Amino acid sequence: MTIRKQLSYADRAALCANPLAQQLFLLMHTKKTNLALSADVTTCAALLELADKLGPEICVLKTHIDIVTDFTLDFTKKLVKLARQHQFFIFEDRKFADIGNTVKLQYEQGIYHISEWADIINAHSLPGPGIISGLAQIGLPKKRGLLLLAEMSTANNLFTADYTQETVHMAEQFPEFVMGFIAQKKLSSDPKWIYMTPGVQLATGKDSLGQQYITPQKALIDNGSDIIIVGRGILQAQDPLAEAKKYRQAGWDAYCN
Numbered sequence: 375m376t377i378r379k380q381l382s383y384a385d386r387a388a389l390c391a392n393p394l395a396q397q398l399f400l401l402m403h404t405k406k407t408n409l410a411l412s413a414d415v416t417t418c419a420a421l422l423e424l425a426d427k428l429g430p431e432i433c434v435l436k437t438h439i440d441i442v443t444d445f446t447l448d449f450t451k452k453l454v455k456l457a458r459q460h461q462f463f464i465f466e467d468r469k470f471a472d473i474g475n476t477v478k479l480q481y482e483q484g485i486y487h488i489s490e491w492a493d494i495i496n497a498h499s500l501p502g503p504g505i506i507s508g509l510a511q512i513g514l515p516k517k518r519g520l521l522l523l524a525e526m527s528t529a530n531n532l533f534t535a536d537y538t539q540e541t542v543h544m545a546e547q548f549p550e551f552v553m554g555f556i557a558q559k560k561l562s563s564d565p566k567w568i569y570m571t572p573g574v575q576l577a578t579g580k581d582s583l584g585q586q587y588i589t590p591q592k593a594l595i596d597n598g599s600d601i602i603i604v605g606r607g608i609l610q611a612q613d614p615l616a617e618a619k620k621y622r623q624a625g626w627d628a629y630c631n
């Protein structure tokens with residue numbers, strides 16, 4: 375029987391061309407967490423409270439900044455401060471999907487100035503490589519990272535196996551800026567890519583709007599992903615901090631497995 379040694383997060387850090395991917399792998403290794411919190415709340419106060427309380431448990435805090443009703447740029451400064459204090463990266467789940475010139479403006483300008491405070495962003499590959507070139511013009515000088523949506527968690531989505539593979543090929547053209555994928559499973563033998571998997575809860579199931587859940591074990595052990603993204607599984611618990619600790623433990627145990 376041959377036993378293949380799996381590369382650790384720390385081993386893989388050394389293989390990344392994107393500096394943020396490197397830092398994230400190292401953070402996961404030292405902080406011992408592969409949990410990303412999807413902080414889908416609608417006020418600055420609620421988001422900052424989550425970041426402060428759950429920050430010590432997570433490697434990434436994911437925002438949907440356009441659901442926050444009382445957004446100010448001052449709020450982003452507070453969020454960045456908490457990220458430094460508790461050691462996590464900020465991922466704005468903007469799912470860019472337009473031509474390069476437009477996404478550049480959406481990334482840097484508007485109300486949100488996403489490029490100023492978000493370490494990580496994501497984008498659909500649907501428009502072709504120009505979307506990555508556009509985002510890279512803003513993000514690369516700031517040493518940011520991009521995740522491409524290669525698969526989605528929802529029922530009956532239109533992602534095909536070909537689309538997913540073409541997305542991986544597109545990423546290969548931009549190793550300095552693309553850090554990995556939003557996907558349900560590992561998609562390539564290249565160990566430099568980071569996989570983040572949403573649609574994760576402690577029990578399998580679904581919501582009433584097409585979201586589908588797999589367990590941390592399924593995502594990380596069976597599917598070979600790296601980071602579990604958890605929203606309502608934690609946010610709707612009686613005690614979100616205690617629940618986050620459970621997910622953190624489940625995620626870390628699965629990785630050590």
Ligand code: 6AU
Nearest residue numbers: 412525526527556572573585604605606607
């Ligand atoms: O755990 P939930 O279902 O409460 O939240 C899941 C979060 C949401 C979605 O916008 C996001 O993950 N998401 C994504 C991302 C991260 O891009 C892709 C996907 O396929 N499914 C999904 O749920 O904030």
